[in-house]
Amino acid sequence: MDHFNYRQGELFAEDVALSCIARQVGSPVYIYSAATLRRHFGLFRQALDWTDHLVCFAVKSNSNLAVLKLMGDMGAGMDVVSGGEYARARAAGVPGDRIVFSGVGKTLAEMRMAIEGGIRQFNIESEPEMQALSALAASMGATVPVAIRVNPDVDAKTHEKIATGKSENKFGIPISRAREVYAEAAALPGLRVVGVDVHIGSQLTDLAPFRAAYAKVAELTQALRAEGHDITRLDLGGGLGIPYRRDNNAPPLPIEYGAVIRETVGHLGCEIEIEPGRNIVGNAGVLLSQVIYVKRGEDRDFLIVDAAMNDLLRPAMYGAHHDIVPVVEAAPGAPVQPYDVVGPVCESGDTFQKGAELPAMAAGDLIAFRSAGAYGAVMASEYNSRPLVPEVLVEGDHFAVIRARPTYEEMLSRDSIPAWL
Numbered sequence: 001m002d003h004f005n006y007r008q009g010e011l012f013a014e015d016v017a018l019s020c021i022a023r024q025v026g027s028p029v030y031i032y033s034a035a036t037l038r039r040h041f042g043l044f045r046q047a048l049d050w051t052d053h054l055v056c057f058a059v060k061s062n063s064n065l066a067v068l069k070l071m072g073d074m075g076a077g078m079d080v081v082s083g084g085e086y087a088r089a090r091a092a093g094v095p096g097d098r099i100v101f102s103g104v105g106k107t108l109a110e111m112r113m114a115i116e117g118g119i120r121q122f123n124i125e126s127e128p129e130m131q132a133l134s135a136l137a138a139s140m141g142a143t144v145p146v147a148i149r150v151n152p153d154v155d156a157k158t159h160e161k162i163a164t165g166k167s168e169n170k171f172g173i174p175i176s177r178a179r180e181v182y183a184e185a186a187a188l189p190g191l192r193v194v195g196v197d198v199h200i201g202s203q204l205t206d207l208a209p210f211r212a213a214y215a216k217v218a219e220l221t222q223a224l225r226a227e228g229h230d231i232t233r234l235d236l237g238g239g240l241g242i243p244y245r246r247d248n249n250a251p252p253l254p255i256e257y258g259a260v261i262r263e264t265v266g267h268l269g270c271e272i273e274i275e276p277g278r279n280i281v282g283n284a285g286v287l288l289s290q291v292i293y294v295k296r297g298e299d300r301d302f303l304i305v306d307a308a309m310n311d312l313l314r315p316a317m318y319g320a321h322h323d324i325v326p327v328v329e330a331a332p333g334a335p336v337q338p339y340d341v342v343g344p345v346c347e348s349g350d351t352f353q354k355g356a357e358l359p360a361m362a363a364g365d366l367i368a369f370r371s372a373g374a375y376g377a378v379m380a381s382e383y384n385s386r387p388l389v390p391e392v393l394v395e396g397d398h399f400a401v402i403r404a405r406p407t408y409e410e411m412l413s414r415d416s417i418p419a420w421l
């Protein structure tokens, strides 16, 4: 459930009409609902209320400082995968001891930054990384908490580009070799082994792969404890999917996901960390856009809108579907017709949807791409020198621009022409 609803025939975010934001901020623009973010975060907390836990928001899904501050103020931890994300989490006021650092390619500079700034745990993804972190921490006179990310070789049954838990993926250490690697970790200076980490993929719509992976983690945890490792934390990753189509079967709820966690690892008495991103922020955001032209093609009509693949990359990159709805609600029974909804970028891949069923549209009409709060703004670029898409946060009856649209001058000022040209 989210807070984007029609009222008197117009789409609102909470108590603010989207058309009002379009007038003041222009389009395209991402619009987030604070109440939806709070609600979704609360659902995960509730799903784990049977145990000690920390819900670490996956910063990669939406890294706007205002979003991170809102989550951090509710007590969220953060899952970061780069120095930049670590800096954002800290700038949003999240203390280091609520930040976990994941990712296969942490550099020494990034690790140093997190050790100096404070960190809850590093999730280690390879032996070379483990050795580098050990040497660095020891040289700084520090001992850092670590979990080792294991690759359980479980098929997450999701899009191949966002599945991470199969042996052919670059992530984690094969679970078959985990005991060996934990033994090495225990012997290295500067590291304190505290847990086991796993993340098998994103946009999972079935609980079975989670169940399979977590059962393997439980078995491993018992074996590690028997070998003398003090495993007190399990980081179970993110990945719970969201409904991208309103007319479809909804994926499992956080409460059902929490029950799977309890069933599979609850008996171990570990503190549970999870790293949801999409499920918290995905349906808390829309991308608002305006029709520039309606163009009649040979056998179809194109709706050319002012958002493009540089603003919302998911359809071009993963063939992803985002429901497209008119901001002015169609009258009941009004006829719909198919449109190919496309952006202005010079690639045929800049197509959001073919044959989208919409009421008759005209230049100047507003539309909204739903479920765009996660992996939307964060994956945006300035391709075709289109200014980076701005972001707005709505709370009740007011809103704020939380990232402004750059002017052409600001865009150009980031380049410099060498004196010798």
Ligand code: LLP
Residues within 6 Å of the ligand: 058, 060, 061, 079, 102, 103, 162, 199, 201, 202, 203, 237, 238, 239, 240, 275, 276, 277, 278, 279, 314, 318, 374, 375
């Ligand atoms: N933890 C780790 C270690 C991850 O790699 C990810 C996502 C998450 C947590 C959060 O997963 P979530 O709960 O959001 O599913 N750009 C793609 C999604 C990439 C996900 C990468 N890792 C998309 O637009 O679908």
